[in-house]
Amino acid sequence: MSNIQTRIINIVSNNRDISKETGRILKHKLEKNGFFVPEIFDANADLIVCIGGDGSFLRTLHENNFPDIPIIGINTGHLGFFQELSPYQLDEFIFRYEKGDYITQELHLVEAIICTKKHCVEIVGINEIAIKGDKSRTLHLNISLDDSFLEKFSGDGVLVATPTGSTAYNYSLGGSIVDPRLDLLQITPIAPIATTAYRSFTSSIIVPKDSTIKIYPEYAFENSILIITDGMEYKHDKIEEIHLRMSDLKPKILRLKTYDFWNKAKEKFL
The missing domain is CATH 3.40.50.10330 (Probable inorganic polyphosphate/atp-NAD kinase; domain 1)
Known part of the structure; x- marks a missing residue:
C-alpha cells in the first residue's frame, strides 16, 4: 500500500x-x-x-x-x-x-472528428455520440464503414454507442445490451425511414473496435445537424463529414x- x-x-x-x-x-x-x-x-x-x-x-x-x-x-x-x-x-x-x-x-470510449468547411474538432463520448436533426428535421446521411459504403440513411439520426453506453440511450432505441468487457462499437438508427423511397437499416449494427464509421450529410437545410455526446449538445456550422472510432482514452x-x-x-x- x-x-x-x-x-x-x-x-x-x-x-x-x-x-x-x-x-x-x-x-x-x-x-x-x-x-x-x-x-x-x-x-x-x-x-x-x-x-x-x-x-x-x-x-x-x-x-x-x-x-x-x-x-x-x-x-x-x-x-x-x-x-x-x-x-x-x-x-x-x-x-x-x-x-x-x-x-x-x-x-471503452468513442471519439468523433467533426469537420466543417472551416475546421475540424474532436469530441469524446463515454456512453455515445449521436448525430441528430436540429428542430426535429429529417436527416439524410451517407454512412460508410471503413472503405465500404453502408447506406444512405434517412430518419431522425444515428447513434454510435460504446459497450458501456449500450444500456443508456442506445437501449431505449432498441439497440443491443453489450457486455462492457467487449471492445466494439454499435451503430443504432434513430427513427429510420424504411420505404420504397428510402432504405435504412432498422436495427443496430455491431462493428469491430478498429473500424472507422464515416458520415457525410446531405443537406436540405444548412446547419441542421446536432452532435450530442452523453447528453451534451453541440452545434457546428456546415458540417461536411464526421468520422467516429474507438478512442485511445x-x-x-x-x-x-x-x-x-x-x-x-x-x-x-x-
Whole structure:
C-alpha cells in the first residue's frame, strides 16, 4: 500500500443535499482512516469518488478530461447504473478498498472528428455520440464503414454507442445490451425511414473496435445537424463529414470484487 502522503482521494458530488451530506460523512471517515481528501480536485490522487447519479459520473469524467485515476460512484440519484455503492456502504467501501478487495475495469470510449468547411474538432463520448436533426428535421446521411459504403440513411439520426453506453440511450432505441468487457462499437438508427423511397437499416449494427464509421450529410437545410455526446449538445456550422472510432482514452472504473454486470443489468432493467 502507498504511504500516507500519497493516499489521496478526490470526492466529487452534485449539489443535492443528500449528496453533499454523504460527501461530508465520507470525508470524515476517510480522514479517520489516514486518507487525505483535498478541497479541490487533485490530479495526483489515487481514486475519485463520485457522489450522485449517472449524470454526475459522466460529468465528472468529462470535466476532468478523462483522468488516469480510477473512479467509483456512490448512488444518490435514480438508476445509478455506473454507481457501485449506496450511501449506507461507506464503511464497507473503506474496509474493502484498504484490503485491495476490488478490481479496475477499463471504459471503452468513442471519439468523433467533426469537420466543417472551416475546421475540424474532436469530441469524446463515454456512453455515445449521436448525430441528430436540429428542430426535429429529417436527416439524410451517407454512412460508410471503413472503405465500404453502408447506406444512405434517412430518419431522425444515428447513434454510435460504446459497450458501456449500450444500456443508456442506445437501449431505449432498441439497440443491443453489450457486455462492457467487449471492445466494439454499435451503430443504432434513430427513427429510420424504411420505404420504397428510402432504405435504412432498422436495427443496430455491431462493428469491430478498429473500424472507422464515416458520415457525410446531405443537406436540405444548412446547419441542421446536432452532435450530442452523453447528453451534451453541440452545434457546428456546415458540417461536411464526421468520422467516429474507438478512442485511445481508457478511463478506469473501480468495482468491488462482487460486482457482476449481468446481475446489475437484471436488477436495473428487469
